[in-house]
Amino acid sequence: MLQDMQLENIVGEYKEAILNLYGSTPRKIYYTEIETPYPDGKLIVSTTDKAGIITHVNQSFVEMSGYREEELINAPHSILRHPDMPSVAFKDLWDTVNKGEKWQGIVKNLRKDGGYYWVKATVIPNIRNGQVVGYTSVRRKPSRTKVNECIQLYPTLF
Amino acid sequence: MSYTFTVSPDFSPNYLAGWYIFNTWLQIQTGEAIHLELYDDFQAQRTAIQANQIDLIYANPFDAAMLVREKGFLPLVKAEGISDEAIIAVNANNPVEDVAQLPTGIRVAVTEDPDVHMIGMIMLEVGDLDASNIQTCFCNNHILIVKNLIQDKADVGIFLAKAFDDLSNLTKKQLKILVRSQISVIHHSLMIGPKLAERQTEIQALLLSMNNDDKGKNVLNSLGFNAWAKVEDEEMEFMIDLMDTLII
Numbered sequence A: 001m002l003q004d005m006q007l008e009n010i011v012g013e014y015k016e017a018i019l020n021l022y023g024s025t026p027r028k029i030y031y032t033e034i035e036t037p038y039p040d041g042k043l044i045v046s047t048t049d050k051a052g053i054i055t056h057v058n059q060s061f062v063e064m065s066g067y068r069e070e071e072l073i074n075a076p077h078s079i080l081r082h083p084d085m086p087s088v089a090f091k092d093l094w095d096t097v098n099k100g101e102k103w104q105g106i107v108k109n110l111r112k113d114g115g116y117y118w119v120k121a122t123v124i125p126n127i128r129n130g131q132v133v134g135y136t137s138v139r140r141k142p143s144r145t146k147v148n149e150c151i152q153l154y155p156t157l158f
Numbered sequence B: 001m002s003y004t005f006t007v008s009p010d011f012s013p014n015y016l017a018g019w020y021i022f023n024t025w026l027q028i029q030t031g032e033a034i035h036l037e038l039y040d041d042f043q044a045q046r047t048a049i050q051a052n053q054i055d056l057i058y059a060n061p062f063d064a065a066m067l068v069r070e071k072g073f074l075p076l077v078k079a080e081g082i083s084d085e086a087i088i089a090v091n092a093n094n095p096v097e098d099v100a101q102l103p104t105g106i107r108v109a110v111t112e113d114p115d116v117h118m119i120g121m122i123m124l125e126v127g128d129l130d131a132s133n134i135q136t137c138f139c140n141n142h143i144l145i146v147k148n149l150i151q152d153k154a155d156v157g158i159f160l161a162k163a164f165d166d167l168s169n170l171t172k173k174q175l176k177i178l179v180r181s182q183i184s185v186i187h188h189s190l191m192i193g194p195k196l197a198e199r200q201t202e203i204q205a206l207l208l209s210m211n212n213d214d215k216g217k218n219v220l221n222s223l224g225f226n227a228w229a230k231v232e233d234e235e236m237e238f239m240i241d242l243m244d245t246l247i248i
């Protein structure tokens, strides 16, 4: 269950939104127009269980999201859900991995401080002894061209 | 019975003797006849793996999925503190400061080392570059990449970071790093095949205690590192999944 975002963590001028996340009561979030650039040469890695609950994050994940590792482990991955992301993107993500396939997309993520960062994400099912036991997502730095395409496209998908 | 050991063909020539010394150490410790077979390229090595001719391998991460998932290999150890990282570099006179400024059509010099090539291509993606809009020139070793860059026969070089760092200062002054990967979880690993699978724990223990005596320490030094670190089965599965996300 995700708690509302806390105003004391927010940096800069913010807007407010309510997100209706799967398996959670409506979550109040605050978001700003401050972008954190994706660090060169790094990968942001996380693993979830079958329900999308975070089970592992790497150091880059912690740094970019602004949350402490303890706050991330056992939280739903929608802790990073940004209101500018159309829900069809995540429906497509889940439909794809549920078929046992690889999903790739450009995602705008919400930081604990209300800022955002763009990633190019790839999600795959973790198959052990023939069974899906969870999912891994690896993000890399997206090209600016791809991000700009999404800035144009995503508002049309609501 | 005799077994065959092989090493990922991207090993540095500096450690050629070291791998033979290590193979001798392995034979003494395990009491088995083990033959070290080195292949000129990845394709020849993969053919031998497919034909079930390999029992022990110091494998490139790129081949880990095939070894574990198709051929039933199990992980033993990795070189402690060493991960596979890549560097994108250009001629020092090149005005470009960021990968994002590189134009399409550039000539990219790279070795056959598949994981370094892959990491390098991921870093070039930031500039909307991919295999379809660059010219890839394969070089036999990183010295040839340097030559190509210095003589303006290539615009960009993709290096194994360790190989780049080991270049002389004079050489490095003629080059400029645009980006260095900091992935830390992609690494070569020593693995055993199905014929030796039941000895996984025993051989792992031998390797992990190798740095406890002078003889073992010397062998490790001849390979360029100080100790082996254990690779759990799940750690290997994790790395394979990670590689899988990067291959597209």
Ligand SMILES: Cc1cc2nc3c(=O)[nH]c(=O)nc-3n(C[C@H](O)[C@H](O)[C@H](O)COP(=O)(O)O)c2cc1C
Residues within 6 Å of the ligand: A020, A021, A022, A023, A046, A047, A048, A052, A076, A077, A078, A079, A080, A081, A082, A085, A087, A090, A093, A107, A109, A123, A135, A136, A137
């Ligand atoms: C491995 C994995 C990684 C994910 N990474 C993100 C992410 O970085 N940001 C995000 O908003 N959603 C991510 N999701 C999707 C979320 O689980 C969730 O579907 C999404 O945030 C939308 O929330 P909702 O499904 O509750 O509507 C990921 C899912 C999986 C399985």
